[in-house]
Amino acid sequence: MRGEARIMILLSTAISVVCAQDPAASPAFPAPAGGLERWGDSVGPEAPSPLAFVVDDGDQNRRTSASPAARRFVADHPGWRVLFDPRSGMPWRSFGPGIPVARSGAAEHEIAAAARIFAAELHARWSLPGDVPEIGYIGRGGRLWYVSFRQAHRGVRATNAGLTLRIDTEGRLVLWGGRFPRADTSGEFALLAEADARMLAVAHLRARGLLADGSAPRLALAELVRHAPLERPNSPAYLVYRLRLSADRPRAEWEIYVDARDGAVREFWNDIRHAAACGERASSPHLPHVVSRPRGFVAAVTSVVHEGLEPWQTAVATALPDCAFQAAGATYVTDATGGFSFGGASPVSVQSSLDGPWITTFNQAVGGTQAYYSAFVATGALNVLWDDSVSTQSERDAFYFGVRARNRVLQNNPTETLFNTALPVNVGLVGACDAFYDGVSINFSAASGACSDTAFSSTVVQHEYGHHVTATIYAAHGRIVPGHLGEGFSDLQAATSENVSQVGKGLLGPGTFVRDLDNTCRWPFQCGVGIHARGKVTGGAWWKARQNRFASGGANGRAAVDAALYAHFHGTPETETESCLELLLLDDDDADLSDGTPHLADYYDAFTTAHGVPFPIPPIRIEHATLGDTADQWQPIHFRAEAVSISGSTIVGATCFYAVNGSAFTALAMTSSGPEWTATLPRPPTPAIVSYYFRFVDALGTAVYWPSAAPDGVFTFRTYRPVVVFEEGFDGAVGNWSSAATSGTNDWQFGAPGAAAFAFDPPAAFSGGFVAGTDLAPNATFDGIYAPNVVEHLTSPAIDCTGRAFVALDYRRWLSVEDGAFDQARILVSVNNGAFVPVWNNVASITGDDHHLDFAWARHVVRLTAADGQPSVRVRFELASDAGINFGGWNIDHLRIDASPPSPPLTSVGSTATGQQLAVQVRGGAGEGFILCADVVYAPTFVPYVGAISIDPYGPTFVFVVPPDLLTVPSGGLWAGGTIVPPGLSGSTLHLQAVFASVGSDPYSVSNVLSLTFQ
């Protein structure tokens, strides 16, 4: 049962998709049967659509502390935050209180000069890859300048790479960031000639059946670049030829990146669907707008169009702006009301071809000709009516809505300069319900079956023009529009222009539509993996943001979102999260993103609550010292966390959810004292494995979970100090582990993760250098993604658990797998060579969209009840996939099988009589450090960042720590020490407890309390 059935169901409300960038024949994601998504002749992979990562405050803080450059930057610029891409380890975005770099109201060249200085400093201090950055493009939108720097390596440009700055109109730098792939190390010079690369590219397409026999694609572009595939955050930038090939059969515009060293095709996709020869048609020159005295005549131009109507309704005459007329050797363009004045000598001959400064229309049903109007005018008034006598409906609609789409750009971003030439529009194409942008023109098919002529739909036309908008702006900044955002942004331009959530409304008749932005699609793939389906997340989030702002601020609020949409294209976001970050930046009113923005709650609700997009700035900042294992038999469990709203709201509620030994989670209300929230759980039974997570809610109703991956990712501790029975870090010989596939190819491997091309795998091992994982190493067989239709497993050697109680598996996991309804990741256990029995599996949801995606190493503890006391226990990690969506699969590191200890960690082995030898024994891991605390009055105290220990180091009863330094558990795991019990202590009680030092990011753990009453 693969994804088709599900996609079909989810799309049953969406009749089809608008443009030609459809997942028709993607080998990875075949289109559903029935052809509803099969618009146009799209073939091959879709435009790349990178996956956002989850911004985890704790992880980000650790990364900042570990980076000398980040520490120095934050020291130099107090209040700034640096966020890293956890998959590449490179800086991603940084923001904080605006840094003055230019004067208020500075001109573009002053902004450029300031940006250059700042960029050079960042480049040096952060050792950013490539040459000293040079400015590629400066865009304007709202109150921001968007400055994009080129990343180049010895003069060779890197695609989709480089530093980007935001400077506000008051001259303050408010954000910097970028994407910084390093050059691969294979060499600096091309070994292949461009002609060889082209030959290899064509061979690549032919081998995949993507070129018809005898068809020879035309080379539209070739450049030597550094290229790190957009969907591969760890990838180095390879030296490649970027080739753009226009193919006729099947029609496609191929973007192909051929390695200039070894000829490998690093990435390819079909960027533009139809060739249709429109690439060869020159766009119209910019037509001068002649202003003259109204002397000869005044013209009123109307056109019969589907203004405010659905395609199946009867068009009506409407004033036509931006239409050019020729008279007496000059050009006149109609104004917003469809009028123009001719001031020359009349009578005069007047002509028009239904074109103008922004749109030029060609009718492919009649050989690419244009509509034609001609009249001989005397004086007075000229009433021009574009109707069926001089034009076709598709020409009129395409022109009219195309002009509207262009004018929306300038209306929302008056500083835009990239849309002052005419875009060719082709109508009357043969094709069922087709509409597409091919990089140089927008194109619409004639009516076919139940489908109207696609040019009749205002939103379809504006969707296609929207592709032109984003492609042009991204290209100016040296970037490529990701497929999923491109679709979402096109839908948004169309929908916001008409103020209707349904795109393609009525295209197949009354009550039909193509996509609805008033949707509940959740990030990343809930409504499907194709770029249009993924675009519904972006479209839905912005649409909800617009609704929220309308509810709170009326038409002005809504207009602010529309303006931000157009401005933020200059931020060239690659993911939904980056798109949201740019929106927040434009919403900010104090040049400091780190303290939130005025409408953050509206946007959090839209992007994160409604659509599941990882929010770039968590609206509630949470600090929590993870609880460690505790063998303390007296203290209850204290859950404690600090939570602060950064949106100006207050935290009004907090809940701790806990589960004991894999039971269902129980909610525990927390109480606050200032920012600190606490909840107390009576001591669970010992031994027990306790999992927990938090939920905080602010006064605006915003809810934030901690850890953010909860409940898939949770914190875990034990009520005992486990003893390790077996451990494996996969760093040494692992010959006693075995792997096999019972179906498909076994791709389990031991090795270093972080293969450049693998988007879903960890950048590095959790500890040591190696891990066990599916599809780790790049070679001809492996692509980082587990294979379809595979059942494969990795099995541990037999582990002797004789005499062991409460056996558990404790390991670090980085797993990405499709919803368990389709692909299953399982852990199984076999006892004494018996059958393997499942003990854990990924979630299988009813909707089939709850994919398990770890974005960090997660600790995972699983109780293995059947293993208790058994002489031969084997643990198995299994992966079973269907034919559909595949991810990175398993990555496993730092694995232990452990058990409860035979006795408490702290025991007395001496005498309690005065004058006699007092001796205590501490059991721990060999080499483990600890301190021993003692107290004469039992006074349980919670010590922040230490845990629940029984000694109050600040209280009057505190006696001593023996000795004051860290002790070490010797090999053998037992430490013993003691002293002579002094006289005079008779009758009193001494309480002892060991606190074990943490290793790395592990929390402290504590022993039991040993109480000794002296005789």
Ligand SMILES: [Zn+2]
């Ligand atoms: Zn589209």
